[in-house]
Amino acid sequence: PRRSRASVGELIERRKRVMGSRPYVFYDPPLHMVKGEGVWLIDAEGRRYLDCYNNVPIVGHCHPRVIGAIDHQMRILNTNTRYLGEQVLEYAERLGASTGGALTACAFVNSGSEANDIAWRMARAWTGNPGFICQDFAYHGITEAIDAVSPSAMRQGETPGHVRTILAPDGYRGPYRHGTSDMAARYAGDADRAIASLAKAGMAPAAVIVDSAFMTNGILAPLPGYVAAIFETVRAAGGLCIADEVQSGFGRMGEHFWGYQHHGVTPDFVTIGKPAGNGHPLGVVLTRPEILDHFCNQTAFFSTFGGNNVSAAAGLAVLDVIEDGDHVRQAGETARYMFAGLRNLKARHPIIGDVRSAGLAFGIELVHDHADLSPAPQETDRLVNLMREEGLLVGTEGVHGNIVKMRPPLIFQTGHADLALQMMDRALARL
Ligand code: PMP
Numbered sequence: 001p002r003r004s005r006a007s008v009g010e011l012i013e014r015r016k017r018v019m020g021s022r023p024y025v026f027y028d029p030p031l032h033m034v035k036g037e038g039v040w041l042i043d044a045e046g047r048r049y050l051d052c053y054n055n056v057p058i059v060g061h062c063h064p065r066v067i068g069a070i071d072h073q074m075r076i077l078n079t080n081t082r083y084l085g086e087q088v089l090e091y092a093e094r095l096g097a098s099t100g101g102a103l104t105a106c107a108f109v110n111s112g113s114e115a116n117d118i119a120w121r122m123a124r125a126w127t128g129n130p131g132f133i134c135q136d137f138a139y140h141g142i143t144e145a146i147d148a149v150s151p152s153a154m155r156q157g158e159t160p161g162h163v164r165t166i167l168a169p170d171g172y173r174g175p176y177r178h179g180t181s182d183m184a185a186r187y188a189g190d191a192d193r194a195i196a197s198l199a200k201a202g203m204a205p206a207a208v209i210v211d212s213a214f215m216t217n218g219i220l221a222p223l224p225g226y227v228a229a230i231f232e233t234v235r236a237a238g239g240l241c242i243a244d245e246v247q248s249g250f251g252r253m254g255e256h257f258w259g260y261q262h263h264g265v266t267p268d269f270v271t272i273g274k275p276a277g278n279g280h281p282l283g284v285v286l287t288r289p290e291i292l293d294h295f296c297n298q299t300a301f302f303s304t305f306g307g308n309n310v311s312a313a314a315g316l317a318v319l320d321v322i323e324d325g326d327h328v329r330q331a332g333e334t335a336r337y338m339f340a341g342l343r344n345l346k347a348r349h350p351i352i353g354d355v356r357s358a359g360l361a362f363g364i365e366l367v368h369d370h371a372d373l374s375p376a377p378q379e380t381d382r383l384v385n386l387m388r389e390e391g392l393l394v395g396t397e398g399v400h401g402n403i404v405k406m407r408p409p410l411i412f413q414t415g416h417a418d419l420a421l422q423m424m425d426r427a428l429a430r431l
Contacts, residue, residue, distance in 0.1 A: 006032075008029050008030060008031075008032050008044075009029070011032060012025075012029070012030060026053075026393075026395070027384075027385060027388055028385070031043050031049075031388070031393075032044040035062075036051070036057065036061025036062050037060075037061055037062060038060040038061060038062075038063075038409075038411060039051055039054075039060060039061075039408065039409055039411060039412060039416055040061065041061065041393065047391070048391065049388070049391050049392065049393045050391060050392050050393065050416060050419055050420055050423070051393050051408070051409070052392060052393055052394050052406040052407065052408045052420055053393045053394055053395050053405075053406075053407065054407050054408055054409040055247060055274055055275070055407050056274045056275055056278070056279050057275070057278050057279050057409060058250050058251070058252065058274075058275035058278060058318070058322075058409055058410050059275075059278055059318060059321045059322060059325070059327065059409065059410055059411055060409050060410075060411045061279075061409075063278055063317075063321060065317050065320065065321050066277075066278045066279075066280075066314055066317040066318060066321065068317070069313040069314060069316065069317035070280060070310055070313060070314050070317075072313070073087075073309050073310045073312075073313035073314075074310050076309075077309050078308055078309045078310045079308065079309065080304050080305075080308065081108070081302070081303065081304065081305070081306060081307050081308055082302070085309055085312065087309060087312035087313055087316060088108065088307045088308075088309075088311075088312040090312075090316060091106075091307070091312045091315045091316050091319075092104075092106040092108075092307075094316070094319055095272075095284060095286055095315075095319075096286065098257050098258065098319075099258065099266075099270060099286060102266045102288075103267070103268075103269070103270055103286040103287050103288060104286075104288070104289060105286070105287050105288060105289040105291070105292035105293075106284050106285065106286055106292075106307075107122075107284065107285040107287070107292060107295075107301060107303075107306070108282075108283070108284055108303060108306035108307025108311070109283040109284065109285070109303050109306040110281045110282065110283050110303065110305050110306055110311075111141070111273050111281060111283045112140075112141055112244070112246035112271065112272070112273025112274060112283055113140070113141025113142045113143050113146055113273070113283075114141075114143070114273075114283050114303070114306075115246070115271035115272060115273055115283040115284060115285045116140045116141045116143075116146045116209065116242070116244060116246075116271050117141065117143040117145050117146050118285050118301070119207070119209075119242045119269040119271050119285045119287070120132065120145050120146065120206070120207060120209075120242070121145070121295065121299075122269070122285070122287060122291055122292065122294075122295040123206040123207035123239070123240045123242065123268070123269070124206045124207075125294055125295045125298050125299075126206075126240060126291050126294055126295070127204070127205075127206045127207075127238055127239060127240060128206075129203065129204040129205055129206040129238055129239060130162045130203050130204075130206060131162055131163075131164065131195075131203040131204055131205035131206055131239065132148065132149055132162055132163045132164075132205065132206060132207055132208075132209070133149075133163070133164050133165070133166060133191065133194050133195075133198075133205055133207070133208040133209070133234065133239070134149035134150075134151070134163065134165055134166070134208070134209050134210075135165065135166060135167070135168045135210065135211070135214065135217055136151060136165040136166065136167060136168060136217070137151055137152045137168065137216050137217045137218075137398070137399050138150060138151060138152060138165075138168075138209070138211060138216055138217065139152045139153055139211070139215070139216040140209055140211070140244055140246075141246075148160045148162075148163050149163055149209055151165055152216040152399075161201065162198075162203060164194035164195075164197055164198055164205075165194070166190040166191050166193075166194050166230070167187055167190045168187075168214050168217035168218075168220060169183070169184065169187040169188075169214070169220060169223040169226045170214075170217060170218060170220055171183060171220075171223065172353070172354040172356075172365065172373075173218075173354075173365075173373055174187070183223065184223050184224060184225035184226040184229060185225070185229060187223070187226055188225075188226050188229030188230050188233065191208070191229070191230045191233040191234060192233055195233060195234070195237045198237075199237075204237055204238045204239065205234050205237050205238065205239030206239055206240065207234070207239050207240045207241065207242050207268075207269075208230060208231070208234040208239060208240075208241055208242065209242040209244055210227055210230065210241070210242070210243060210244065210260075211244045211246075211247060211248060211259075212227070212243055212244070212245060212248035212249075212253065212258070212259025212260050212262065212263060212358075213247055213248035213252065213253060213259055213358035213361050214358070215247045215248070215358075215361065215397065215405070216397060216398075217398070217399075218356070218363045218365065218397055218398035218399075218403045219356050219357075219358050219361050219362060219363030219397065219403070219405060220356060220358065220363070221356050221357060221358050222253075222262040222263055222358065224263075224264070225264075226263070227260070227263035227264075227265050228263060228264055228265050231265050231267070240268040240269065240291075241267045241268050241269070242267060242268070242269040242270075242271060243258070243259065243260040243265075243267035243269065243270050243271070244271050245258055245259055245260065245270050245271060245272050246271060246272060246273040246274050247259075247274065247361070247407075248260075248358065248361070249270070249272050249275070250272075250275045250276070250318070250322065250410075251322055251327055251328035251331050251359075251360075251410050252275070252331070252358075252359055252360055252361055252407070252410075253331075253335075253358050253359030253360070253361065254328065254329075254331040254332025254333075254334075254335045254336075254359035254360060255328065255329070255332040255359070256328065257322075257328055258270065259358070262358075262359075268287060268288065268291065269285055269286065269287045269291075270285075270286040270287075271283070271284070271285055271286075272284045272286070275318070276314075276315055276318060277311060277314040277315055277318060278314065278317075278318050278321075280310070280311060280314035281305075281311070282307075282311045282314060282315055283306070284307075284315075322410065325410075325411070327410040327411065328410070330410070331359060331360045331410045331412075332359060334360065334408075334412050334413065334414060334417060335357055335359045335360045335362075336357075337414050337417055338357070338360075338362065338406075338408070338412075338417040338420070338421070339355070339357040339362065341417060341418070341421040342355040342357075342362060342364060342421070343355055344421075345364075345421065345424060345425060345428065346364075348425075349425075349428045349429075350370070351366050351367070351368075351376060351379060351428070351431065352364055352365070352366060352367075352428075353365045353366065353367035353370055353373060354367075360407060360408055360409075360410065360412065361405070361406070361407045362404075362405070362406040362407070363397065363398070363403045363404070363405060364403065364404040364406070365398070365402060365403045365404075366379050366380045366383065366402045366403070366404070367402065375398075375400035375401075375402035376402050377396075377400055377401040377402045379402075379431060380396050380401060380402045380403065380404060381396065381401070382431060383404060383427055383428065383431050384396055384404060386427035386430050386431060387404075387423060387424060387427040389427070390423035390424075390426050390427050391423055392420055392423040392424065392427070394406045406420070408420070
């Protein structure tokens with residue numbers, strides 16, 4: 001990669017001048033990346049980092065087939081979406097088929113936030129209800145409507161009056177812990193409370209929105225029966241169900257293409273973003289045709305860029321790469337291998353209180369005390385920086401900021417997992 005002449009210090013000052021004084025960047029000092037290559041990111045000094053923060057380029061950075069499809073289409077045609085085109089139809093048909101034919105109508109947008117916003121508007125239009133339910137530390141995006149169901153992003157202020165938050169099924173730290181009988185039903189019972197609370201205020205739910213991997217709640221493994229029970233409760237109260245697959249979709253959780261399939265449910269909406277274009281901005285709402293039609297009868301739904309020629313080509317290429325490489329099944333296998341390694345680290349480093357896997361998304365929770373579970377957020381920050389020094393990129397997550405979040409790309413191999421585990425081991429020893 002081309003060496004950059006600007007120092008990190010200069011870039012951060014320049015950034016503050018033109019992009020706000022609170023730059024939302026990782027690490028102190030932040031990293032200046034100049035190149036991506038498969039599982040690797042390369043900084044301006046030429047140092048290579050194993051990217052286990054990966055939440056966008058799910059088939060690896062700069063995948064040649066995705067780049068080739070984008071480049072090819074860009075040279076032929078990229079126009080607004082009010083002309084007929086074939087690729088976007090093929091893309092929609094293949095997405096619909098991936099839901100087993102349950103959700104065959106697509107609304108194309110450009111980001112996960114937009115997808116959730118449009119799903120919400122469709123749910124409002126379909127049900128006529130005002131209420132919205134989400135998990136208590138969820139993140140679903142940046143529009144005003146979706147910020148209302150993103151408590152993890154709220155720095156101040158309170159949840160709007162039409163929103164009710166419910167417990168996430170955290171069997172390690174939540175009120176019902178692993179080993180509790182009927183754990184799923186107990187957690188799901190919180191949806192009854194939320195709906196009763198809405199009813200008391202004269203409202204019924206339009207929708208519940210669930211991130212199938214509970215990413216911001218600290219990455220929680222599927223709890224059998226939990227999401228199904230919530231969906232049932234919300235539907236009985238007249239609401240629809242949104243599976244936010246922005247992070248959990250595209251094989252991230254292994255075995256199944258969609259995260260919701262791990263929960264044994266069929267949602268009314270699947271919303272996607274991040275990995276759909278492997279870095280090319282692309283968002284989609286998948287729903288039932290009658291719900292989309294109802295919405296389009298009420299409003300002229302149209303997105304200038306949504307589902308344009310290049311986006312469709314990118315989306316199709318990502319599906320091709322995942323299918324041809326058998327990456328969903330492989331992700332499940334690599335996830336099991338990595339999870340075994342993480343459990344091994346837990347056995348040797350007492351600061352680790354819990355390790356969790358939602359497929360190729362891992363949460364490593366750091367605590368001072370295994371009995372009272374007192375969180376160790378400062379150590380978590382330090383550990384993440386030490387891991388960066390070792391050459392491994394991860395994030396932090398959770399209400400207390402004491403969870404290390406790892407999401408390697410689907411092309412991660414067991415050799416990469418070994419490397420990551422060695423780097424983690426060294427960083428933990430240095431902590
Ligand atoms: N939903 C989830 C689960 C997300 O993680 C995110 C982004 N972090 C979004 C929605 C919003 O997507 P975008 O940033 O593309 O608007």
